[in-house]
Amino acid sequence: MADHLIAIGALVLVFTLSTFTSVHMGALALVAAFAVGSTVAGENADDVFGGFPGDLFVVLVGVTFLFAIAKNNGTIEWLVHAATRAVGGRIALIPWVMFLITAVLTAVGAVVPAAVGVIAPIGMSFCVRYRIDPLLMGLLVINGASAGGFSPASVFGSITNGVVERNDLPGDPGLLFVASFLFNAALSVVAYFLFGGRHLLGRRAEDITPAQHTPGAPGTLGGTESTGGGTKDVGGTHGADDTKGTGGTRGTGDTWDTGGTRGTGGTRGIGGAATATLAPAHTETSALRLDRPRVLTLLGLLGMVAGALFLDYNVGLMALTVVVVLTLADPESAKGAVERCAWSTVLLVCGVVTFVGVMERMGTIDWLGDSVAKIDSPLLGALLICLIGAVVSAFASTTGILGALIPLAVPFLMAGQVSTVGLIIALAVSSSVVDSSPLSTSGALVTANAPEEVRPQVFGALMKWGLSMALLVPLTTWALFVVPGQG
Numbered sequence: 001m002a003d004h005l006i007a008i009g010a011l012v013l014v015f016t017l018s019t020f021t022s023v024h025m026g027a028l029a030l031v032a033a034f035a036v037g038s039t040v041a042g043e044n045a046d047d048v049f050g051g052f053p054g055d056l057f058v059v060l061v062g063v064t065f066l067f068a069i070a071k072n073n074g075t076i077e078w079l080v081h082a083a084t085r086a087v088g089g090r091i092a093l094i095p096w097v098m099f100l101i102t103a104v105l106t107a108v109g110a111v112v113p114a115a116v117g118v119i120a121p122i123g124m125s126f127c128v129r130y131r132i133d134p135l136l137m138g139l140l141v142i143n144g145a146s147a148g149g150f151s152p153a154s155v156f157g158s159i160t161n162g163v164v165e166r167n168d169l170p171g172d173p174g175l176l177f178v179a180s181f182l183f184n185a186a187l188s189v190v191a192y193f194l195f196g197g198r199h200l201l202g203r204r205a206e207d208i209t210p211a212q213h214t215p216g217a218p219g220t221l222g223g224t225e226s227t228g229g230g231t232k233d234v235g236g237t238h239g240a241d242d243t244k245g246t247g248g249t250r251g252t253g254d255t256w257d258t259g260g261t262r263g264t265g266g267t268r269g270i271g272g273a274a275t276a277t278l279a280p281a282h283t284e285t286s287a288l289r290l291d292r293p294r295v296l297t298l299l300g301l302l303g304m305v306a307g308a309l310f311l312d313y314n315v316g317l318m319a320l321t322v323v324v325v326l327t328l329a330d331p332e333s334a335k336g337a338v339e340r341c342a343w344s345t346v347l348l349v350c351g352v353v354t355f356v357g358v359m360e361r362m363g364t365i366d367w368l369g370d371s372v373a374k375i376d377s378p379l380l381g382a383l384l385i386c387l388i389g390a391v392v393s394a395f396a397s398t399t400g401i402l403g404a405l406i407p408l409a410v411p412f413l414m415a416g417q418v419s420t421v422g423l424i425i426a427l428a429v430s431s432s433v434v435d436s437s438p439l440s441t442s443g444a445l446v447t448a449n450a451p452e453e454v455r456p457q458v459f460g461a462l463m464k465w466g467l468s469m470a471l472l473v474p475l476t477t478w479a480l481f482v483v484p485g486q487g
Helices: 002-020 025-039 045-049 054-072 075-086 091-107 112-130 134-148 155-166 173-194 284-288 292-311 315-329 343-362 364-373 378-393 398-414 420-436 441-449 452-485
Strands: none
Touching: 002 025, 002 343, 002 364, 025 045, 025 343, 045 343, 054 075, 054 112, 054 155, 054 292, 054 315, 054 343, 075 091, 075 292, 091 112, 091 134, 091 173, 112 134, 112 441, 134 173, 134 420, 134 441, 134 452, 155 173, 155 343, 155 398, 155 420, 173 420, 173 452, 292 315, 343 364, 343 398, 364 378, 364 398, 378 398, 378 420, 378 452, 398 420, 420 441, 420 452, 441 452
16 A cells, blocks of 8 residues: 555656646656656566557657648648638637637647647737637637547547557547537537627627727727737737738738748747738738648548548557658648657656556556545545546646546446446546646646736636636536436
8 A cells, every 4th residue: 555655646746746846747757657666666667668658659749740730831821711711700700710720620639738829829819809808719719629639539539548448448439529529619608608709799800990909998908009110919910811011001801820930030929029021921812722732731631530530540650641741742841840749748648658557557546446436426436536637637737637547547437337438528528628727738828828918817717717617517527427327
């Protein structure tokens, strides 16, 4: 028992130090795996690395590599332009466009923080221009990322389904994806009407004039726009129909760019300003043209999703195959893509899973699961697991939590007293919805991209929302997915 308590204490220490210090959770987990494995479990380095998740490594590298190329060649920009134009200037639909785009990105393999990092600045720019509550926009972007996050081709889905498969538990990847998507969509409807969505109904983009974007104007976020001199400060994004010459004339376009370098030497960042002169590659015509590299990328993404859903192919290997084909067809789009792979997430996931492997070989996971299973009420034990996942994930990485907590539930699930599929869904949703906390990665990204003058308010509102989700969502998912399937 003492060995198990040491291992559990080390895991808690990993999460605590990574939350309150700048030390990377993945690095801490690998150090903990080495320390606990060599001193408590009596393992050597080969034994410790035996638990390294090579399959997850390939998935993470493959899908983030492909996502980086898709961003390089303008496929992501094309998707944003096409989706935004499709709503025909209806402001009430813009937050839902951001929800769907983020969901699609994570569903095809983009890491959740990467997708939020791309879409959040765009969404916040819409807030400034069309007077949308940044909390509303931020929550729909985060919920969209979680909605798509459990597809069979996604990182969350790969982690969850992989743990279920390795432990020979009954699983249903399709049901997990659909349940997560519908739950996040329903939660977004609630957030939409709680945070000003009904005031957007009936408003159109052409009704908003540049004069309405003045500091302190009713309904604005306090942001400013310059109609002359060639710059405007709206979080670094711009309307694609804008004519940006040296005079700074602006149009009324509704499509937005996803980031990168602007003009001749000017750059944009979070909350930054865009230079007036656009490089030809970022004009509206270029952004909306479906050229050969973009067609190939879209076909590759569709093929990867279809292969994962219908043929049970390995997502990581398919993604790397698409990467190789795209690189051969358009070498320019692959420049810098390797550097933009989610190496931080790769280290995090592989580190946590490696340490959990040490705990599994020590019997700690079985001991913990048996302890939960011995609770008189199986339903109470299931609720406890969901609550642990939600509360811990609100202060740490969901990716790391999924890799650690789902194995914890395995012995409990093997008792057969609750529905395996139901508890996996409840645990997955409970652990991911709380990403809205500003202490979690997605919430932090939204807070950082909010207009500076309302950033403290956004932080406080997201904190309240995230903590309320940590308490309410486990109860809700437990009632929806676990209680009906009790054995």
